[in-house]
Structures are given as C-alpha cells and as structure tokens.
Amino acid sequence: MTLADIAAGLPLVLHGDGESVHERIREDRDSIRDALARHGAVLLRGFEVAGVPGFDQVVRDLSGAPLTYSERSTPRSRISGNVYTSTDYPPQEEIFAHNENSYQAVWPLTLYFYCVEPPTTQGATPLASTRRVLASIDPEIRAEFERRKWMVVRNYGDELGLPWQEAFNTDDRGEATAYCERNGIRAEWLSGDHLRTRAVREPVHRHPATADRVWFNHATFFHVSTLPPEVREGLLEMCGEENLPNNTYYGDGGRIPDDVLDHLRDCYRKATVRFDYERDDVLVVDNMLSTHAREPFTGPRRIAVAMAEPSA
Numbered sequence: 001m002t003l004a005d006i007a008a009g010l011p012l013v014l015h016g017d018g019e020s021v022h023e024r025i026r027e028d029r030d031s032i033r034d035a036l037a038r039h040g041a042v043l044l045r046g047f048e049v050a051g052v053p054g055f056d057q058v059v060r061d062l063s064g065a066p067l068t069y070s071e072r073s074t075p076r077s078r079i080s081g082n083v084y085t086s087t088d089y090p091p092q093e094e095i096f097a098h099n100e101n102s103y104q105a106v107w108p109l110t111l112y113f114y115c116v117e118p119p120t121t122q123g124a125t126p127l128a129s130t131r132r133v134l135a136s137i138d139p140e141i142r143a144e145f146e147r148r149k150w151m152v153v154r155n156y157g158d159e160l161g162l163p164w165q166e167a168f169n170t171d172d173r174g175e176a177t178a179y180c181e182r183n184g185i186r187a188e189w190l191s192g193d194h195l196r197t198r199a200v201r202e203p204v205h206r207h208p209a210t211a212d213r214v215w216f217n218h219a220t221f222f223h224v225s226t227l228p229p230e231v232r233e234g235l236l237e238m239c240g241e242e243n244l245p246n247n248t249y250y251g252d253g254g255r256i257p258d259d260v261l262d263h264l265r266d267c268y269r270k271a272t273v274r275f276d277y278e279r280d281d282v283l284v285v286d287n288m289l290s291t292h293a294r295e296p297f298t299g300p301r302r303i304a305v306a307m308a309e310p311s312a
C-alpha cells in the first residue's frame with residue numbers, strides 16, 4: 001500500500017446496517033485488526049453500540065482492558081471505568097495533531113473514540129498518517145532531530161497547566177518522583193509544591209507490528225509557537241518561557257528554530273484528512289500510525305474516549 005493509498009483510505013470505513021457492533025467484531029476481529037495496521041484507523045459506522053457500556057466492550061473485544069490515563073497533559077473527566085471524555089477544552093479552540101502520550105516512555109498503541117452526541121458544526125477528529133508526515137519532512141530537519149532527539153519540559157501547578165497530583169494520579173510526592181525515575185523523567189521540585197520535569201525522547205520510532213518508521217513525538221504539539229498567538233503571548237507574559245506548562249527543545253536543550261516548527265506544522269496539515277461524526281460512530285486509531293486532532297465546534301459534541309494496549 002502506497003502513502004497515497006493510506007491517505008485515501010484514512011479512516012477505512014466499515015458500514016453496518018443497524019446490527020450489533022459486538023457481533024461484527026466477533027465475526028471479523030482479525031480482519032478489523034489487519035485493516036487497522038494497513039490504514040492506521042478504522043471507522044465502525046451504522047452499528048448498534050449500546051451506549052458507553054457497549055463502547056467499553058468494543059475496546060475489550062478488540063484490544064483488551066482499557067488503560068488508565070496516566071502522566072496526563074490535558075484535562076479529562078472519567079465517564080465510567082477507564083472511559084473518559086475527550087479533552088475538556090473550550091469548543092472554539094482547535095487541538096493540533098498529535099499522537100497520544102508520545103512524550104511518555106510507554107504509550108497506548110490503540111485509541112478509541114465513540115460519538116455519543118455529534119456536534120452541530122465541525123468538531124471532527126482529523127487524522128494524519130505518521131508515515132506520510134515522516135516522508136514529507138525535509139531530510140536535513142529529520143536527520144537533525146534523529147541526531148539530537150527532542151526534549152519536553154513541563155511545569156505542574158494550580159494556576160497554569162495541570163497539578164502534578166492530577167497528572168500522576170497521586171497526592172504523594174515520593175510516588176510522583178518514583179514514577180519519573182522509572183520512566184526516564186528528570187523531576188525538579190521547586191518552591192510552592194511546584195514540579196518541573198524534563199524528558200528526552202526519540203522523534204522517530206518503528207511500529208511494532210508493521211516495522212514502518214513513523215514520526216511519533218510531541219515536539220510540535222507541545223511547542224509554545226503552536227498555540228494561538230494571543231494565548232502564546234499571554235502565557236509568555238504571565239509566566240515566562242521557563243515556567244510554561246509545556247514546551248519543547250532539541251534533546252540537548254537547544255531551541256528549535258521557528259522555520260523548522262513552521263515546516264513541521266505544514267507537514268502535519270498537508271497530511272490531514274477529516275470526516276463528520278455521526279451518532280454511534282466508533283473510531284479505532286492506531287496511535288503510532290495516525291495522529292488525531294480536534295476541530296472547533298458548535299453544539300453539544302459528546303465524544304467518549306479510551307486507550308488500550310501499552311507499548312511495553
């Protein structure tokens with residue numbers, strides 16, 4: 001399958017006629033999993049899901065038990081068990097393309113989105129092939145990242161970003177520090193219960209099943225320049241660069257040039273495809289083969305999400 005074929009078939013849509021999605025998965029689980037690895041995302045449309053409990057069962061049928069959302073970077077609310085709301089950001093804001101938890105040492109391999117209530121306008125979950133993004137990046141830029149890697153710097157506090165207690169699912173500083181030590185994160189405790197962390201990660205990975213090289217990182221998503229100008233300027237004025245909730249650098253601490261970040265954002269956008277949600281859609285995304293994003297929207301837009309299959 002060529003990169004053009006992947007773009008044309010992202011996501012691959014499997015249509016039902018009102019029958020149970022669980023029955024379809026029981027009959028075709030292997031072919032659905034194969035399609036996920038080929039295309040990077042599969043949309044199950046027109047099936048009877050049976051609400052959030054049924055969605056939870058879809059995750060279990062295709063991937064096993066859903067994962068707890070750990071080392072969080074965005075606010076979410078738990079709906080039931082390990083099924084969460086999509087990111088709780090204001091509806092007028094875009095969420096840029098990213099791979100879930102690609103800043104972590106271990107990440108979910110598979111993501112699930114369930115449309116409980118579609119938006120009135122926009123509100124899609126745009127997708128982009130990470131194979132296509134990698135192929136479109138200037139070879140010199142790609143080589144520079146592979147040589148120097150990339151670093152994420154995060155600040156946890158009550159006023160900006162997430163409190164470390166919420167991000168690490170604990171009120172115990174010792175537990176948070178131990179988690180960081182286990183996962184290649186340098187933790188620095190500052191005054192006022194303020195935690196700053198640094199982690200150096202690889203920008204390019206190989207997919208464990210397909211062996212494809214993929215552009216898999218948060219270097220663009222977390223960089224302050226990807227924020228809307230008014231948000232970026234307000235944050236920098238309020239807290240300065242070193243205290244930003246999230247920011248990225250080359251792995252050796254060097255600044256990533258503006259033109260490089262402009263180029264990377266352009267590569268993501270050119271690879272992006274979209275579809276409009278319908279009620280009871282279930283979108284299954286290979287987290288290493290496809291990025292996901294969120295359009296601004298009007299109307300209710302209730303999307304439940306779950307993550308599964310840890311990478312290690």
